Structure formats: structure tokens, C-alpha cells
Amino acid sequence: MxxxxxxxxxxxxxxxxxxxxxxxxxxxxxxxxxxxxxxxxxxxxxxxxxxxxxxxxxxxxxxxxxxxxxxxxxxxxxxxxxxxxxxxxxxxxxxxxxxxxxxxxxxxxxxxxxxxxxxxxxxxxxxxxxxxxxxxxxxxxxxxxxxxxxxxxxxxxxxxxxxxxxxxxxxxxxxxxxxxxxxxxxxxxxxxxxxxxxxxxxxxxxxxxxxxxxxxGQNTIFNYETVNFPLGYYWLLVLMGIVTGLCGVFYNVVMLKMQSIYKSIKKIPNYIKMPLVFVISGVVGLLLPQVLCGGHSMVALLINEHPSISMMLFLLAAKFLFGAFCFASGAPGGTLYPLCILGTYIGAVFGAVSINALGLDSSMWEEFVVIGMAGLFASIVRAPITAIILVYELTGNMNNILPLATVALISYATANLIGVQPFYETLLSNLTPSDSEKPKLFKRSEKIIKSYVIPLGSPLDGKKIKEVDWGRHSLIITVERGEESITPNGDVLLRAGDEIVFLVSQRRYAANINRLENLFATN
CATH class of the missing domain: 1.10.3080.10 (Clc chloride channel)
Incomplete structure (x- = not known):
């Protein structure tokens, strides 16, 4: 064997x-x-x-x-x-x-x-x-x-x-x-x-x-009329990026705090807490059915009826609080689409205020709606490129790529500056067992191939292989430089853009991967 x-x-x-x-x-x-x-x-x-x-x-x-x-x-x-x-x-x-x-x-x-x-x-x-x-x-x-x-x-x-x-x-x-x-x-x-x-x-x-x-079928999820965002008003997009970045940080803090509070109520067993969550959902459904489920009805309401600013703010707050409550329970279900819906409402409110205050063309409102989605996604998930591509694919509109990128990147930078951890990374750290509790996940004998690219500005750029501590259980098998495959030895000089291919032992696999990711991190 x-x-x-x-x-x-x-x-x-x-x-x-x-x-x-x-x-x-x-x-x-x-x-x-x-x-x-x-x-x-x-x-x-x-x-x-x-x-x-x-x-x-x-x-x-x-x-x-x-x-x-x-x-x-x-x-x-x-x-x-x-x-x-x-x-x-x-x-x-x-x-x-x-x-x-x-x-x-x-x-x-x-x-x-x-x-x-x-x-x-x-x-x-x-x-x-x-x-x-x-x-x-x-x-x-x-x-x-x-x-x-x-x-x-x-x-x-x-x-x-x-x-x-x-x-x-x-x-x-x-x-x-x-x-x-x-x-x-x-x-x-x-x-x-x-x-x-x-x-x-x-x-x-x-x-x-x-x-x-x-x-x-082949229809996009969001259909709206294309409008070119005026270059003279791009300063609004900078402001919008800051707003969505702050909203994303607030979202992460509140969602995780709600989860922590729910878990801390240990006197009530989960087989009682979960039914209470479902009954409260029933009450919300009778009083405000628009905020139920993923939020498709909220999008339809937004696009078809153009509600007032006060109504949009009310629905935004209700959806956020109800979503945080449901998420905290640990019920099987996602937060990606609901957070996209929250982003559309933030964009809608920002757009309505901007149009009213600056006298912009009302046709720009839907542009703000979809841009808000990208901004909030980028700040919460901390994945700006995914946010830009996702909103483009949801709308099928190439004309808004520059506004999307502007808001998504500024929102991402704002969230990073504040220092709150990305949402899903925090959830993973909460799920990860301590070292003493970790199960033996992999067989020890078979090796796993992993590859990493040296980014510009990396401390690895300009170092020899022998000058870096790669860890006991990681073996470099090749260095790919363009179309050239370099046989590794201790004197090979590494450069930015090199792809280094490792054989990683399954013994302490998670620790090995974490070490390599830190070595190749851009910051």
C-alpha cells in the first residue's frame, strides 16, 4: 500500500x-x-x-x-x-x-x-x-x-x-x-x-x-435600462464606496454579534430556540411578507414601484434585522443573495437622495441600485473582483463596469482600513476546532500538489530557495517561470511572477497550507 x-x-x-x-x-x-x-x-x-x-x-x-x-x-x-x-x-x-x-x-x-x-x-x-x-x-x-x-x-x-x-x-x-x-x-x-x-x-x-x-432560461436576474454614468459626477461614486464600505463593516459586526448572542443563550436548548425562530418568522410573514426568504419580492417592489425613501429605509432595516436574526439561529440557508438585496436598497436610497439634491436625471436611479449591490458585497465578503463580475453577470450590462469597479474597490479599501475581518473568514475561524479537537482529516502517506505565485513586492522576490523556511512537510518540485520549468535547488533565485509548485504532506496539512499562504501573502 x-x-x-x-x-x-x-x-x-x-x-x-x-x-x-x-x-x-x-x-x-x-x-x-x-x-x-x-x-x-x-x-x-x-x-x-x-x-x-x-x-x-x-x-x-x-x-x-x-x-x-x-x-x-x-x-x-x-x-x-x-x-x-x-x-x-x-x-x-x-x-x-x-x-x-x-x-x-x-x-x-x-x-x-x-x-x-x-x-x-x-x-x-x-x-x-x-x-x-x-x-x-x-x-x-x-x-x-x-x-x-x-x-x-x-x-x-x-x-x-x-x-x-x-x-x-x-x-x-x-x-x-x-x-x-x-x-x-x-x-x-x-x-x-x-x-x-x-x-x-x-x-x-x-x-x-x-x-x-x-x-x-437565459434571462439575467436583474433587467434594467442602460444609462451612462456622467463622468462629472464620479465623485458621488467615491462617496458611495465609502458609504457601502461602512455599511458592510456594520453588517459584519452586527451579524456576528447576533450569532454570538444566540449561542450564548445556553439555558434554552436549540430544540426550543429554533421553533421560536420559526414562529417569529410566521409573525413577520403576516406583518411584512416582503422581507421573507431571499428577497426576490423586495427587488420586484424596488424596480416596479419605486418606493419612497422612508419606505426603502424601513424595508432595508427590517430585512437586515430579520436576516441577522435568522442567520444567528444557524438554520440552513445563505446570506449571499440577502446581502445583495441590502446592497440594492442602500444604492437606491443613496441614488434617490443624490437625484433629489443635485437634480440628476431620474433614469440614473437604477444605476445606483445595481452599483450599491457591488459595493456592499465587496466590503462584506472582501472580494471586490467577484463583486464586479457578479453584478455585471446579474445585469448583463457592460456599460456600468467602471462605476461598479470604482465603488467596489473603494468600499473594499474602506472596510480594510477599518480592520474588521471578512465575513466568511470569521465564520470559518468560529467553526474551526482547536488543535486538540481536530480530527485526522487526511491519510498521511499520499502527498497533495499545491502551487503559489510570488506577487510583486513579496519578500520572497530576490531570495534563494535555501534562504526561505518552507516548513518540514512542504517540498518544492518545480519553479515555473513563464514557459520554463526550473528544477529546484537551494541556489535558484526566486522572482516575482514565479509559480512555485509544492508537494505537501498530509501530516499537519492545515498548518502547512496556512504557512505557505502567509509566505505568499501580498501584505
Missing amino acids: KEKKKINTIRKIEYKNKESFFLIIRGLEVGIVAGLVAVFYRFLLEYAEKYLNIIISTVKDSPSKIALWFIALAALGGFVAMLNKIEPMSSGSGIPQVAGEVKGVLTQNWWRVLLAKIVGGTVCVFSGLSLGREGPSVQLGGMAAKGIARATKADKTTELRMISCGAGAGMAAAFNAPLAGTMFVLEEIHHSLDKNILCMGIVSTITADYVSKLFF
Whole structure:
């Protein structure tokens, strides 16, 4: 067995330059399966929301029917609490769980997570909780890919790549945004540009997007008239970037504080707390149904009815507070789409105030709406390139790329200056067990291939290989410089732009990866 593992490791090195074809095949496999799983989940959630609206309209005028509905909600809440206890990895968004698996700090039972997430997420949307499908779709795509990897007996390097690309495929199918799905994996999960992930990822996300479009059509999620933003008013975009950056920081602080408060209430067991959350969702549904679920009805209201500034502020606050409350419970469901909705409302309020104060053309209002989405996404997730590409793909509008980039980058910089940690990174650190509690995630004998690019300004630029402490369990197997592959030895001088390929031992894998990521960090 040990000899077989050595042969597998040697084979990885020998076929490294010939693996593009296999990456494409794996990408197709992942894209088809992850796309079908995400589409199935999307169908379930659409029907769940449809029947929720029917139930609310049926019971709202009858106290006895309302009482029965609340009893049913309490039972559904108890069921979700039971699911979370049976499969804890199915709770919450799902994005930190995928990132943790790829980094080697968490492990998930792929088929149990698939079942629990699909069932739990559907129940939550049917009950009206302010949670979206996009985060769960990322986790579902990753777990579907892990299932394929296990079924085809893929090596560990390939499995981790497939999980990453499955996550991107899930996001692509949920948003109809293949490029954003790929960039999200590179920017948010890996924090680096890995050519192999890029190759497999772009194939998997495009395939998943194609699968999604077969079922849901080719329309973009947001449709609006194109308007060129006047260059003389770009100072407004700078101000808007600062505003969305501050709002993103506030969002992160409040969401995490709410989660902390919920967990601190230990005297009340979760099988009682969760039913209470579901019943409160029922009350909100009767009083303010617009803020239920992901927020599609809020977008329709915004675009079709152009509500007053005071109404937009009220809905913004209500959606945020209700969403924070639902998220804190740990119910299976995502925050990506709800935060996009919050961004549209921040942009709408900012746009309405600007138009009224400066006498701008009212047709610019919808431009502010979509730009606000990119700004808030960039500050919360700390992934500005993903934010720009995502909003472009959601709208299908190339004319707003420069305004999007301006707001997203300023918002990102504002959040970084304040110093609050990115949302999903904080969630992952909260999920990560202590060293004494960590399970043995990987087998020790098989090595994993990882590659990193030396960024401009890196301390590694200009150093010899022997001058850097790479760690005991990381071995450099090649240095890629353009089209040249350099055989590594201690005297090889490293340069910015070099791609260094490692064989990483599965012994203390998470610590090894963390060490390498810190070495190649840009700051």
C-alpha cells in the first residue's frame, strides 16, 4: 500500500504538464453534477416560496388558521434543529464549510450534508426565514463534487480541486454567473490564482451555468435600462464606496454579534430556540411578507414601484434585522443573495437622495441600485473582483463596469482600513476546532500538489530557495517561470511572477497550507 502511494505521487509529478485534458474532463463532470444538484435545489426553493405565499394569503384573515400555521412552523423548527444536531455541517451558509474542507481544517460527509442541506434549506424557505439559496448552492456543489471524487477514486489533490470547482459551479448555477463562480473560488476560498483551479473551474462553472439555463432560461436576474454614468459626477461614486464600505463593516459586526448572542443563550436548548425562530418568522410573514426568504419580492417592489425613501429605509432595516436574526439561529440557508438585496436598497436610497439634491436625471436611479449591490458585497465578503463580475453577470450590462469597479474597490479599501475581518473568514475561524479537537482529516502517506505565485513586492522576490523556511512537510518540485520549468535547488533565485509548485504532506496539512499562504501573502 505504501509503495502504491509513492507511485501515485511520482505519477502526479510526471503528468503535471499533461493534465490540462484531465482537468477539463473533471470540470465537465463536476459542472454537470453540481449544476443538476443546484438546479434541483433552486426548483425546490421556488416551489417552497410559492406555497408559502399561498399559505400566508389563506391564513392571514383567520385566527384559528394562523394558530395552526404557527404550530406547524414550530414543528418544522424542531425538525430543522434535529437536522442540525444530526449533521452540524449542514447548518448556516455552507461557504465556510467548503473553505474549511479545502484548507484541511474541516471534513464533511458529502452525502449526509447533501441530504440535510437540501431538506433543511427547503424547510427554512417554506417557513419564510430570510435566507438565500446561493450559499447552500456553493456547499451543495462542493459536496456533489466530493461525491464524484470518492466514486471515481480520485487522489486527494484532485478531490480538493473538484470540491473547490464544485463550489464555484454551485454558485454559477444559483446566480447564472459562471465567471463570478470561478473568481469567487479563487478570491474567497483560495486567496490565490491557481492555474489548475482556474482551468477546471471555468469549465465546471460554464457547464453548470449551461445546465441552469436549460431549466430556467437565459434571462439575467436583474433587467434594467442602460444609462451612462456622467463622468462629472464620479465623485458621488467615491462617496458611495465609502458609504457601502461602512455599511458592510456594520453588517459584519452586527451579524456576528447576533450569532454570538444566540449561542450564548445556553439555558434554552436549540430544540426550543429554533421553533421560536420559526414562529417569529410566521409573525413577520403576516406583518411584512416582503422581507421573507431571499428577497426576490423586495427587488420586484424596488424596480416596479419605486418606493419612497422612508419606505426603502424601513424595508432595508427590517430585512437586515430579520436576516441577522435568522442567520444567528444557524438554520440552513445563505446570506449571499440577502446581502445583495441590502446592497440594492442602500444604492437606491443613496441614488434617490443624490437625484433629489443635485437634480440628476431620474433614469440614473437604477444605476445606483445595481452599483450599491457591488459595493456592499465587496466590503462584506472582501472580494471586490467577484463583486464586479457578479453584478455585471446579474445585469448583463457592460456599460456600468467602471462605476461598479470604482465603488467596489473603494468600499473594499474602506472596510480594510477599518480592520474588521471578512465575513466568511470569521465564520470559518468560529467553526474551526482547536488543535486538540481536530480530527485526522487526511491519510498521511499520499502527498497533495499545491502551487503559489510570488506577487510583486513579496519578500520572497530576490531570495534563494535555501534562504526561505518552507516548513518540514512542504517540498518544492518545480519553479515555473513563464514557459520554463526550473528544477529546484537551494541556489535558484526566486522572482516575482514565479509559480512555485509544492508537494505537501498530509501530516499537519492545515498548518502547512496556512504557512505557505502567509509566505505568499501580498501584505
